Amino acid sequence: MRDDTLTPPKGLLHTLRRLGPGLIVSGSIVGSGELIATTTLGARVGFAALWLILLSCVIKVIVQEELGRYCISSNETTFQALDRIPGPRLRVSWVVWCWVLMLGGVTFQQGGIIGGIAQVCNLALPPIRTEAWVFIIAVLAVAVLLRGHYRYIERTCTFLVSSFTFITVVCAVALFWTPHAATLENVVEGFKFDLPAGGLAVAFAAFGITGVGATELVYYPYWCLEKGYARFVGPSDRSRAWVKRARGWIRVMQIDTAVAMVIYTLATVAFYVLGAGVLYGEQKIPAGYDMVRTLSSIYTTTLGRWAFYLFLLGAFIVLFSTTFSATASTSRVLVDFLTLLRLIRPADDSDRLFWRRRIVVGLISLYTFWYLMLGMPVLMVLIGGIAQACMLPVLGFSTVYLRYKHTEHSIRPGLLIDVLLWTASTLMLGFAVYTLAFQLLGQ
DSSP states (O other): OOOOOOOOOOSHHHHHTTOOHHHHHHHHHTTIIIIIIIHHHHHHHGGGGHHHHHHHHHHTHHHHHHHHHHHHHHTOOHHHHHTTSOSOEESEEHHHHHHHHHHHHHHHHHHHHHHHHHHHHHHHSTTSOHHHHHHHHHHHHHHHHTTOOHHHHHHHHHHHHHHHHHHHHHHHHHGGGSTTOOOHHHHHHHTSOOOOGGGHHHHHHHHHHSSSOHHHHHHHHHHHHHHTHHHHHOSOOOOHHHHHHHHHHHHHHHHHHHHHHHHHHHHHHHHHHHIIIIIHHHTOOOOGGGHHHHHTHHHHHHHOTTHHHHHHHHHHHHHHHHHHHHHHHHHHHHHHHHHHTTSOOOOSHHHHHHHHHHHHHHHHHHHHHHHHHHOOHHHHHHHHHHHHHHHHHHHHHHHHHHHHHTSOGGGOOOHHHHHHHHHHHHHHHHHHHHHHHHHHHTO
């Protein structure tokens, strides 16, 4: 039998070379959540929800890490892990079905992103109508995604995410030299820990998709498996060598999530500050076919009118990276889902690639259809965000169950991680219940 086990890297440089899954997931995060939902939230409520944005970026990472810990040590996919959750079953666990149902809402979100990319291209080349651009973008996305190999996806997402994050952080810093600069009073307002009633639905959606959303929590272990973390650990024999390898590669995974968190938190806060500082002050709310033109104010106000085309370039990069990363990830999850349902039986990687490519075509076609039917990208993104926010506590407490019932004793986390995991899951549940109750009761 082939032995693929590998000693965990030592030293910062060697460890950095083994990172990657978090950057792929960041490609999905730094897009609709940051550019559209976060900026729209800032435009509606000003700095009042700054604390919520930071909490959203930080708190869900612990769930991501612990789900990654289990999948790496067991060599199981996320759906294989979630299929262990007790309760009602229809071939697979109810938790798996909940996530798939949530994905239905997320397809609207991805349709809004396709529409956003089309708006960007229409502003750059007005003779071509937005509807025509939608089809052009769909064909381009399919062509790029059909390559589908891990290393190609990792490198592409790293370039796309890092470039636009850098540009946006520069814009946020430049805001301090404009009349829209954030003041100490704004910062204090941002940490009053109030939930602004006027923007509660947007805040709930932003909480669902900023930072690691319910989609990314499920995506992440798949990329860890493709990167080879579980293969390097090897099958569990509970030996001292296995425990040492497992702990070492889990440490690499934790560094991977931490680096990704720093990147998307910088991007998220920058977008939020720009939305609160520029759009809120000018009472510009991104919506409909003017979404991209309104959002461009966050660049042109800070850098000047010349930055309009810089924004278009950056917006294209960040929105396309979300479509690219999210669709590549979803295709892997859905192949796993169909396999668990025994509807397909891929024999090897070539078979899985065959099915992923067909799912990619189907997903992009569905995104395109939703946008052409609705044409309201902000609303479509918020639908996906609300669906994800509702799913978050389910994934949180599922991870708690896996930690206590199925994670190997020798590599279980310490007390601090346990406390943080329970806290994160409880807060996600509390925020979802509070927001939904507020909306239903109209108070």
